[in-house]
Each structure stands twice: as C-alpha cells, then as structure tokens.
Amino acid sequence: MKEKGKLSGVKEIARRANVSIATVDRVIHNRNGVSPKTKKKIEAIIKELNYQPNILASRLASGKVFRIAVLIPKGSEMTDFWDAPLKGIERAEAEIKQYGVSVETFLFDLNDKATFLQAVDALRAKSYDGFLIAPSFVEEAKEFARYCQEQSLPFVFIDSNIENQPSLSYIGPPLFQSGYLGSRLCAFGMGTSNKVLLVNITRESGNYNYSQIEEGFKSYFVENKVPFDLIKLNIEETDYESVALALKKAFLQHPDIEAIFVTNSRVFSVARFLETMDKAHIQLVGYDFVKQNQDYLKKGIIDFLICHKPEEQGYKGMMNLYHHLSLKLPVDKVYYMPIDIVTKENQEYYR
Amino acid sequence: MKEKGKLSGVKEIARRANVSIATVDRVIHNRNGVSPKTKKKIEAIIKELNYQPNILASRLASGKVFRIAVLIPKGSEMTDFWDAPLKGIERAEAEIKQYGVSVETFLFDLNDKATFLQAVDALRAKSYDGFLIAPSFVEEAKEFARYCQEQSLPFVFIDSNIENQPSLSYIGPPLFQSGYLGSRLCAFGMGTSNKVLLVNITRESGNYNYSQIEEGFKSYFVENKVPFDLIKLNIEETDYESVALALKKAFLQHPDIEAIFVTNSRVFSVARFLETMDKAHIQLVGYDFVKQNQDYLKKGIIDFLICHKPEEQGYKGMMNLYHHLSLKLPVDKVYYMPIDIVTKENQEYYR
DNA sequence: CTGAAAGCGCTTACAG
DNA sequence: CTGAAAGCGCTTACAG
Structure with a gap:
C-alpha cells in the first residue's frame, strides 16, 4: 500500500507546497483562512497528484x-x-x-x-x-x-x-410505463367483449400519480390499435364493503367485463369480490407484492402484479x-x- | 461519539483486564501467544462490553x-x-x-x-x-x-x-422454477394444436442446468393439466445456419407449432428464423436480456424474456x-x- | 507470554 | 493566515 520512503496524501501535498498539513486540510475542505496564493498552489498540487482523500482516515479522525x-x-x-x-x-x-x-x-x-x-x-x-x-x-x-x-x-x-x-x-417507478404494461397484461385475458374495467380505490384518484398510470394504461390500447371499451370506476372508501358495492353495480351495468386493472395495492379487495362472486376467471391485474395480494396470486385470482421493488x-x-x-x-x-x-x-x- | 473521560474499545478492555492493548489485539484476532488464563479473562470482557471493533481504524492501521x-x-x-x-x-x-x-x-x-x-x-x-x-x-x-x-x-x-x-x-437462478414459468408464458400463446417446441441450442444440453430447466418446463403442463404436445430439439452447432436448418426440419414435420421455448440466450437465432419465415405470430419465449434479444423483443417477435439479473x-x-x-x-x-x-x-x- | 511505542492518514483545537 | 501537536482506534514490529 506504500511506496518506499515517499510520503503520500496530505503529507506529500504539504511537502510540495511548503506548508503544513493543516493548511492542506483547509484547502481540501474549502475552509477559509487560507491566502488565495497558497490555496491556488495547493489546489494545483492536488490536481497534479490526482489526490483522493482516504475516507477511512478521514472518518476516523473526524468522528x-x-x-x-x-x-x-x-x-x-x-x-x-x-x-x-x-x-x-x-x-x-x-x-x-x-x-x-x-x-x-x-x-x-x-x-x-x-x-x-x-x-x-x-x-x-x-x-x-x-x-x-x-x-x-x-x-x-x-x-x-x-x-x-x-x-x-x-x-x-x-x-x-x-x-x-x-x-x-x-x-x-416510471408510472406511465407501468400503466402501459398493465394494459398489455390485461389484454392477455380479453376475448370478445373487450370490456376493461379500470379501478381506482383511493381518495386521491385525481392526483398526478394515478393520472400517469391511467394515461399509460389507455395509451397501450390506442397505440396498438386494440379495440377496447374502457369503464372507469373511482372508489373513494377503501373498506371492503364499499369496494364490493361499487363493483356489484359495475357488473350489473356491464356483465361482460373481461379484465380489471386496479391502480394500486388494493387489488386484493377486488380479488376477494371476484372470488366471492365466482368470477375468478376474469383477468385481474394490480400493483404491489403485499401479503394479501400474494395470497390471491397464489390462488390464481390475481393474474399479474406489477411491482417496483x-x-x-x-x-x-x-x-x-x-x-x-x-x-x-x-x-x-x-x-x-x-x-x-x-x-x-x-x-x-x-x- | 465519545463518553466523558471513559476509555472505549481496546483501551478499555485492556484497562479492565490489566493487560496491554497488544494482548487484547492478540485475543481479538485469535493469534496465539496468550496464556489461556488472560485469554479467558479478555474474552469475558469483550463479551460483557459487547465490543465491536472499529473497522475504520482496523483497516487504516493494518493497511x-x-x-x-x-x-x-x-x-x-x-x-x-x-x-x-x-x-x-x-x-x-x-x-x-x-x-x-x-x-x-x-x-x-x-x-x-x-x-x-x-x-x-x-x-x-x-x-x-x-x-x-x-x-x-x-x-x-x-x-x-x-x-x-x-x-x-x-x-x-x-x-x-x-x-x-x-x-x-x-x-x-432457480432453474427449475424458471422453466416452470417459461411454460406459463408459452401457454399464453397456445390455442388449438397445443404443440410446443423446446429448443436447446448448445453443446451441453445434457448438463444439469439444462435438465433442470426442462424438468420445470414440463412440470407446469403436467401439474396444471394443460394438454400439450412437447417436441424437443437439440441443436449442437450454435451458428445461425445450423439453427435455421434444424428449425426448418422441425416445422416441416410439425407445421402447427404454436409456441417455442428456448432454454438459453440464443433465442435471438430462433427469432431471426421466425422473422425470416414470416412466423412472427408464434409465441416465443427465451432467456436473457442481451442486446440481440432486446431488439427482437422490441419488434414483438420474442414475446417474453426470462432474466436473472x-x-x-x-x-x-x-x-x-x-x-x-x-x-x-x-x-x-x-x-x-x-x-x-x-x-x-x-x-x-x-x- | 507480554508490553511500550510508533504509525496508518487524516482532523481538530489551540497558539501565534 | 499558518503550523505544531495531539488524537481517532486500531495494528505492527520489536524487545524482553
């Protein structure tokens, strides 16, 4: 790690600049109290030596x-x-x-x-x-x-x-793109009606993050010229009963929904609904590898989870x-x- | 970082044990030359203090x-x-x-x-x-x-x-399980004939890694009772011409292949063949996020790549x-x- | 088997 | 504006 008798680090810089190592230290850390002239000189030497401070020593000394x-x-x-x-x-x-x-x-x-x-x-x-x-x-x-x-x-x-x-x-996460992928994953499960339900379960469905996901989601179908019929559902209350009620209504209106995309981790509530209603065959895609979602994934009710580590x-x-x-x-x-x-x-x- | 007048680290251990820090150091590093008695004593103190050596200092001193x-x-x-x-x-x-x-x-x-x-x-x-x-x-x-x-x-x-x-x-990678996933991904593209082609492009198709993947691949279809007709193809020579020739033969025999699974990164050769032959609609799944595969993924000829970071x-x-x-x-x-x-x-x- | 001393490459008061 | 000296918490010869 050491060359012969040569100094290295701050000592060598100090020697070359004809100053003390304290002054070198001041320059290295841009503290004031150094004449512009010596500062210049020291900086030049640092550059010339391509000096890299020893972090070990630095942390140890400073505490x-x-x-x-x-x-x-x-x-x-x-x-x-x-x-x-x-x-x-x-x-x-x-x-x-x-x-x-x-x-x-x-x-x-x-x-x-x-x-x-x-x-x-x-x-x-x-x-x-x-x-x-x-x-x-x-x-x-x-x-x-x-x-x-x-x-x-x-x-x-x-x-x-x-x-x-x-x-x-x-x-x-890159939200737009993850919504885009969400469509692709929904598309696997679509057959004849091409009806897709997009579900926001949050009070914040208007915010930037959710709208990014939605934009991405729609964009896939448009770009790839996949015929689709998008139904959107915002559910403000996040408890299961509210979710179930809202979904029931949606299915009454659109019994031929083929795929559901949930824009956050609450996809497990939708999974529970589908399980209860014997609609497990519907393609279900959502977000996040949380415990409840893992269970429904294992059961085959959730088909895909999009995750962002x-x-x-x-x-x-x-x-x-x-x-x-x-x-x-x-x-x-x-x-x-x-x-x-x-x-x-x-x-x-x-x- | 420091308590009042108290010593810490090796010094404190040395003080308590009534020895020098050199001896403490010997015990810490299990070097010999320490009497069993002092060794015991020092070890007890180390334990009592729940001493954690300061790595910074250690590395700095040892060089x-x-x-x-x-x-x-x-x-x-x-x-x-x-x-x-x-x-x-x-x-x-x-x-x-x-x-x-x-x-x-x-x-x-x-x-x-x-x-x-x-x-x-x-x-x-x-x-x-x-x-x-x-x-x-x-x-x-x-x-x-x-x-x-x-x-x-x-x-x-x-x-x-x-x-x-x-x-x-x-x-x-967990190879068996990645082969298992490979089947699932192939299954997305299968419709009527249920013919799947499994392709090994390597001289080493007999080795443990490839057989693990294959086992996993078959296992999915069996476990999930998906009817399938597996055709296996080992291609020893890895250049494009050899691959193309082998594939041509396979398609002659089985014109109704619906999905192809390639057990390593050479899936791009198969992609090139499918592109050339106007068979891009066939479901193609393979391994590894290498440059050539990325290109065919973008073109939509490769449908899925399985990767292991x-x-x-x-x-x-x-x-x-x-x-x-x-x-x-x-x-x-x-x-x-x-x-x-x-x-x-x-x-x-x-x- | 054990210890005193120097040193790793920095930083930090303190004195001038 | 600058420097001498002590110290961070260890390790390493060296001496006994």
Whole structure:
C-alpha cells in the first residue's frame, strides 16, 4: 500500500507546497483562512497528484456522524406495503453505520395529514444532515423541500415524485410505463367483449400519480390499435364493503367485463369480490407484492402484479444520501425502478 | 461519539483486564501467544462490553488489502451476456476499493477449456484472498474448489452451480422454477394444436442446468393439466445456419407449432428464423436480456424474456466476498435471484 | 507470554 | 493566515 520512503496524501501535498498539513486540510475542505496564493498552489498540487482523500482516515479522525432522518408512512393493517422500504432502509443502515451514519425513522399515518406535519416539525427541530422522504402529502412536502433548500440540506424522495423539486434524487417507478404494461397484461385475458374495467380505490384518484398510470394504461390500447371499451370506476372508501358495492353495480351495468386493472395495492379487495362472486376467471391485474395480494396470486385470482421493488427503493435512497454526504460521490437525480411482473409462478423468488 | 473521560474499545478492555492493548489485539484476532488464563479473562470482557471493533481504524492501521480474483467468461460477439456480471463486479469494486479491496479479473473463452485451465493456474500462482467464479467447466471447477478448500480460501460461484461444493456461497437462478414459468408464458400463446417446441441450442444440453430447466418446463403442463404436445430439439452447432436448418426440419414435420421455448440466450437465432419465415405470430419465449434479444423483443417477435439479473449476480457475489473477508459478516450459502419477466413494455426500465 | 511505542492518514483545537 | 501537536482506534514490529 506504500511506496518506499515517499510520503503520500496530505503529507506529500504539504511537502510540495511548503506548508503544513493543516493548511492542506483547509484547502481540501474549502475552509477559509487560507491566502488565495497558497490555496491556488495547493489546489494545483492536488490536481497534479490526482489526490483522493482516504475516507477511512478521514472518518476516523473526524468522528463525525452523519445523521439521516427518514419520513415514510407506517404500515397499516390494510397493507404492509411500507414495511418493505423500511426493511431496505434498515439494511442500508446496518451496512453503513460502521462508517459513521446514524438513522432515525419517523412514521406518519397516510390517513392523517397532521401526523405528517408533526413529524416534519421534529425533522426541523433536531439538526439532521439529510432526509429520506415519501412525499405523500404534496403541498406539505413541497414546503419542507423549500426549507431544505434554504438550509442546504439534501433530501431524497422515494416512491412518488413531485416535479421540479430541489431534491438530491428521486427513486421510484416510471408510472406511465407501468400503466402501459398493465394494459398489455390485461389484454392477455380479453376475448370478445373487450370490456376493461379500470379501478381506482383511493381518495386521491385525481392526483398526478394515478393520472400517469391511467394515461399509460389507455395509451397501450390506442397505440396498438386494440379495440377496447374502457369503464372507469373511482372508489373513494377503501373498506371492503364499499369496494364490493361499487363493483356489484359495475357488473350489473356491464356483465361482460373481461379484465380489471386496479391502480394500486388494493387489488386484493377486488380479488376477494371476484372470488366471492365466482368470477375468478376474469383477468385481474394490480400493483404491489403485499401479503394479501400474494395470497390471491397464489390462488390464481390475481393474474399479474406489477411491482417496483419497494425494499430496493428504501435501500437505494439511503445509499444515495450516504454516497452524497459521506463519500461526496455524485448521485443520479432520477432513478427509475424497473417494472417487475410477478405471477403465481415466479412469486416465490420475488424480493 | 465519545463518553466523558471513559476509555472505549481496546483501551478499555485492556484497562479492565490489566493487560496491554497488544494482548487484547492478540485475543481479538485469535493469534496465539496468550496464556489461556488472560485469554479467558479478555474474552469475558469483550463479551460483557459487547465490543465491536472499529473497522475504520482496523483497516487504516493494518493497511491490509484483500485481493479478490474474478474468473468469468468473456463476452463474445455472439452474446454480451457476460458483460453484465462484469459490470456488477466493477460497480462493487468501485464501492469497496476505498475500504481496502483489490480486484483482478480473468476472462476465459467458453468455447475453449484450455483458457479456463490457464486462468486457474494464474489464480493459484498469485496469492489471492478470495475468488468469484463462473464454474462453466464443471470438472475443472470442482478441482479448483478442492484447492480452495485445502488452502482455506473462500470462493463464490455465480450464474450456475455445482452441487455440494465447499463454496462460500452460490448466487444464481432457480432453474427449475424458471422453466416452470417459461411454460406459463408459452401457454399464453397456445390455442388449438397445443404443440410446443423446446429448443436447446448448445453443446451441453445434457448438463444439469439444462435438465433442470426442462424438468420445470414440463412440470407446469403436467401439474396444471394443460394438454400439450412437447417436441424437443437439440441443436449442437450454435451458428445461425445450423439453427435455421434444424428449425426448418422441425416445422416441416410439425407445421402447427404454436409456441417455442428456448432454454438459453440464443433465442435471438430462433427469432431471426421466425422473422425470416414470416412466423412472427408464434409465441416465443427465451432467456436473457442481451442486446440481440432486446431488439427482437422490441419488434414483438420474442414475446417474453426470462432474466436473472446478471449484473446483480456479479455485484452480489463480490459483496459477499467482501462481507466475509473484511467485515467477517455471515453470508447466505445460497442466494437465488428472482425470475424476472421482461416484455416489450417494460424492457426500457430493466437492469 | 507480554508490553511500550510508533504509525496508518487524516482532523481538530489551540497558539501565534 | 499558518503550523505544531495531539488524537481517532486500531495494528505492527520489536524487545524482553
């Protein structure tokens, strides 16, 4: 690791520049208190030597710990979706805490904006060095983004994006394209009537994410000149009874529906309805590898799940912050997750 | 990071045990030259304090660099499959070289066993601390595994496995299950004749990997009581002309083939044949997200590609070695890759 | 079998 | 604006 009697690193730079290593250190970290002249000289030498600081030594000497705060929804009884990103975050934490990173996690309730705001206050109160956030409440997240920008603190969005924000990076699904794939998967099950039901089970069906998916969904049929008859159903209440009622009505009107596409993880409610009504043959496509969906996939009632590696999103988000803060590496501003197709046959090995 | 006046780490252990830190260090690393009595005492204290050595300090002080050697096939003009694991290996290298790991890569020619043996000699000659190997030549790889075991050197197999070897871990696809999925994907395209053609384009069609895939493939139809008529075709010569000739014959005998399953990445040759013969409507399923296959996927001639994240395999294999060597972390003995389904619609985001 | 001392390549007060 | 010195938590000869 060492050449003969030669110095290396800051010592060698100091020797060449005829200064002390303290001054070299100042230049490396862009601290002031160095005359422009020596600064120039040192910078030239750094460049010439293509000097790369030894991170091991740097972290050891500084004792600095980067504090990262995480703000994501808590897993509900309805769905364990958010357990996955959390797992990825914890995996990243285990890997990097050795190198001086500490992580604190705040969970909010997706049905209660106040819990989000409360957590945001906590994030501001303590002095964190970076944030990993699921910006579920758009306006509130924007407000926090402004705060981060003012304070020059990096933040990463995961799972859903808000356009044009000063985030370090966004990690999540390419929604339009996943909707597009959704159509293709529905098309497998279509025969004569060509009737497709698109179901939004959420209070937020108007928001950007859902409309992206819908656009993609329609686009496939149009582009590929597949004749189709799209029926759209927005269900605001997410409990099973409301979903069942709405579906019953839809089937009364359109008994010849051949495929159903559900734009989020609540596809299991539709699956339960189809099972109850003996309509398991209808092609059913939805999102997310959550526990309940896995069961219906196994039973063959859900035909395809579209997934976006939620665990990986959490892991990758953390690592991006770590790379940025600790290693000063550049990170991708946008990182789209792949669009995974999970079926009964490959679900056993999906992660 | 520090408590008041308290010592921590080896110093604190030394203080409590009434020995020098050198002795503590000896015990931590299980070096001999410590009386059983002091050893016991120190071990007790380590346990009591739940002491975790500071890796940063350890690596910095020792200056030790772990040397890992990689032995994988080189990408050929035919297929760039092996470029992906290499990319993953390089990504891992970039991440961990900061922490004292050096990587040397040896590439062999899949069509020339001698190049494999030659590389193996090189691996033995230099003193490496661990190996990442694609055991394409089974007997030769076994022989090298024996050598590693003798020398107590860890090695990781990727992409294909050899049963019952003393490897640190194996990272690769669950082959049986991927063949099983292959049937399901073929079944989408089958209608009346139920004739499926299974094509092996390799000289090694008899080996364990291919037979696993085949077993899985058949198993789906049997288990799900799908009526099917399986025609099997082994093509030994991998050039396009040989493939085309063999396929032509098969179609002469069975003009009503509805689906074709190719058990490796050479599905592009079959795609080319189908395109030429105006048989693009036949359901075509194969393996691996290599350049040529992507093109036929885009054209809609290949319907599905089954993939096993080759880049991830390389990355994960390196990280397993690193975790084992440097961090002394336990690693999974077998790590199955997920079985990814790639279609025209999601290929853009596949990695 | 054991310990004192130097050193890994940085950073951090502190003094000037 | 600059430098000498101590220190981060380990490891490594070397001496006994």
